[in-house]
Structures are given as structure tokens and as C-alpha cells.
Amino acid sequence: MTGTPQSALVLNAAAVRGLLPKVNALGAMRALFTELGRGQAVQPAQTLTVFPEDKGDFITYLGASTGADLFGAKLSPYLVRPGKPVITAWTVLMSMETGQPLMLCDSGELTTERTAATTALAVDHLARPDARILAIIGSGKVALAHLKHVLALRDWAEIRVYSPNLAKNRDVAEQWLAADSRVQLAYSSEAAGIGADVVMLCTSSGTPVFDAASVAPGTLVTSISTNVANAHEVDPDFLTNAEVYCDYRATTPGSAGEMKLATEVGWQAEAIRGDLAELQTEACDTPSGSRPVFFRSIGLGLEDIFMARAIYDAASA
Numbered sequence: 001m002t003g004t005p006q007s008a009l010v011l012n013a014a015a016v017r018g019l020l021p022k023v024n025a026l027g028a029m030r031a032l033f034t035e036l037g038r039g040q041a042v043q044p045a046q047t048l049t050v051f052p053e054d055k056g057d058f059i060t061y062l063g064a065s066t067g068a069d070l071f072g073a074k075l076s077p078y079l080v081r082p083g084k085p086v087i088t089a090w091t092v093l094m095s096m097e098t099g100q101p102l103m104l105c106d107s108g109e110l111t112t113e114r115t116a117a118t119t120a121l122a123v124d125h126l127a128r129p130d131a132r133i134l135a136i137i138g139s140g141k142v143a144l145a146h147l148k149h150v151l152a153l154r155d156w157a158e159i160r161v162y163s164p165n166l167a168k169n170r171d172v173a174e175q176w177l178a179a180d181s182r183v184q185l186a187y188s189s190e191a192a193g194i195g196a197d198v199v200m201l202c203t204s205s206g207t208p209v210f211d212a213a214s215v216a217p218g219t220l221v222t223s224i225s226t227n228v229a230n231a232h233e234v235d236p237d238f239l240t241n242a243e244v245y246c247d248y249r250a251t252t253p254g255s256a257g258e259m260k261l262a263t264e265v266g267w268q269a270e271a272i273r274g275d276l277a278e279l280q281t282e283a284c285d286t287p288s289g290s291r292p293v294f295f296r297s298i299g300l301g302l303e304d305i306f307m308a309r310a311i312y313d314a315a316s317a
Contacts, residue, residue, distance in 0.1 A: 009315055011105040020109060022314040025117035025307065026149055030280065032065075032306040033121065036248070037281030040067035043302050045251040056080040063301030069096045074107050074304040093308040103312045107304060110311065114303040116145035116202075118247055118276070119222045122295040123198055124153050125279040126245060126287055127220045131197035132157040137189050137210050137233075138202035139163035139172055142224070146202050147179060154198075159183045162192040163203075198222070201233040206257070212238040218289045225256065225298045232258030234294070239267045242294040243287050247303075249275040255298045 011019075035041040042064050050057045056079045064071035072093045079086040089107035094100070131154045136143050139161065147159070159182045166173045166185050176183050186192035189210045193199050199221045203209050206228030212221050212235070221242070223233040239262040246252035246259075253259045253269035263269075274284030287293045 008101040009103040009105070009312065011103065011311065011315065013106040013108055015315075016105055016109045016311055019311050019314045020113060022317075023113070023307070023310040025113045025310070026120050028306045028310045029114065029117045029121045029276075029303065031068075032302050033276040033280040035065055035067040036302065037277035037283060038067075041065040041302055043248055043251060043300050046255060046298070046301065051080075054080060056085065061299060061301035061304055063303075063305045064096070065302065065305065066096065068306065068309055070094065070102075070305055070309055071096055072301070072305045072308065074111075074301060076107070076111075091304045091308045093305060093312055103308060103315075105308055105311060107308075110304060110307040111299070112142050112145050114307045115142060115224055115297065115299060116149045118297050118299075118303060119146055119200060119202075119224065119295070120149035120153060121276055121280075122222055122245065122247075122297070123150050123200075123220065125276070126293050126295055127154060127198045128218055128289070129154075131220075133160070133196045133198075134158070135160045135162070135186070135192040135196035135199040136202060137162055137192060137199065139165050139176060140202070140204075142204075143200075143202035144175075144179065146200050147183075150198075150200070151180065156182055160186045160192040160196065162186040162189045203233060204228075205233060206231040208235050209233050211235070212292065212294070213241075215292045217291050218287065218293065220287075220293045220295065222295045223258075223297070225296075228257075230257035230260060232256075232261060234258055236262035236267070237265055238292075239271075239294060240265060242292045243273050244271060245273055245279070245293065245295045246275050247297040248277060248300055251300070252296060252298050256296050259296065 058077035061074040074091040076089040093103040236258040278284035
């Protein structure tokens, strides 16, 4: 890929949204973690910069790939405002050949897609082949994207969804019921998770939203990240009883809230059984089936870069 400052694309959220149907997000994540596992990509730790005077913070996600001949970064600010905070994200894509910018794009839609596609890749590797019952905690755009990306991965017989918003907002409830004929609305997170083979936590909560203590051996629980300090969708104690996987073992334990908190109750990052790079290159063991399985993603700069690359390719075509 080549480019100059004059030819660099600038895409707002609407432009990115229009190109997403042409992008294979799960395929992009498979390619990324394969390259990472083969040593063709590098993923530095994300950095958190706190603004003075309690004005918020921003996270910087970096990454570089010799396989894709690209490097870049995403900046994701959390801006404290009266009422609801402002959260945005923008990704810059750079050519490793010329050192010039190829594209600057709004990352809101891309973050949603790559977050869901990363979880879907984990589900494909870690869920039992005969998994039939799927539970989703959350009802926003990220949760819907999760559903979209995992629908074809297993022969789901039941899809249970819980969120407090479903009882309050009929339009959201109808949107979920229309998404797939197998969707059932649960009255609590516990009801959604009873007997489930896969439980996907898709919220922006900073505190636990699901009691994972009673999940059966072999059940997969997935969790995503948010900007809230030490955010954790499950109780940190769960990690001491589960077989733990993550998106990238070199960086996730230092950022994932429940992993940091779990060290206070005796859990250690060395207990992580594998990450997506290792799973993609068959360099780690898959779940034994004797204990529950927990997968945690924090979001990697490489995920943003590979999604931006897919958008750039779609726009160039």
C-alpha cells in the first residue's frame, strides 16, 4: 500500500458505516492473530493518559504488521462532561513502505465490529463443538454485533438475551426478537445463563453483570472492556476456578480489571492457558472440559489497524 498526505482518506462514521457490509471482520481478526502468532506483527501495551483536573482520559492503541506492511494507532478519549461522558475514537493507518498516512477514520463502528469479531473468534476456538445454548448479556450495538458474528459458528438451538433495557424499551426488544427467530428475552442474567453453553457479556459496566460462580464445566464466558477504571463484568474470584484465555497474554493482564483484581485473591497471569495468537497457530491447549472457561479481550491496536485496513481496501476498490 502506498499513499501521500494529499491522498490520505478521511472517513467519518457515516462513510465507515457504508463500507462495513463489504468487510469480513472475522476474517480480518483471523488474519491478524495468525500474523501475531507467527511473529509477523507486534502489539505494544495500550497506554492510558489521564487528563488533569479529573477531565477524563484517553487510551492509545498501537500496532504494526510486516505481513500487512502497515502500522498505526487508535486514540480513544473518555471526556468527562455534565451528565453523560463523551467517548470517541479515531484510527490513523500508515504505510510501512512510505511512512505516509493512508487513512484517518472514525473508529466507533470499527471498534464495535472488531470487538464482536474478536469474541466470535474466541467462541469458535473455545466453545464446545456441540454448543447449543447461547446467552447474551447486554442489548446495545455491541451485543447485536456479537450475535451477528457468532450466529454461523455453532448450531444454536436457543439464544437468550438479557438487559434491563429490554423491559424498558419496546423498540429495542422488538429489534432483538427480529434479529433471529431463536432469540428469547430472559428476565434476569441468571435466567439467561442457566444451562447455557456460551455466555457473552457485552456491556459497558464497570462492575459484575453476571454471576459466573455456578456455570458448569466446559461453559464459555466471554467478556469485553470499557474505559471505566478496573472494569470487570465478572467477579475476579471466577478466574481462580476457570481455565482463562485472553486476546493477547502479553498485554491483557496489565489492563483487564478483573485480572488485576484477581491477583489480590491469589490468581496469577501465568495461569492464562492461551491467547488468540496461540489458538490461531495451535500453540496452546484448548479447553479441557473439566472447568468453566473464561475469555477476556481488552481490544488491541492491531485489531483496529486490521479493521482499518479492510475499510481502506473496500474504499479503494
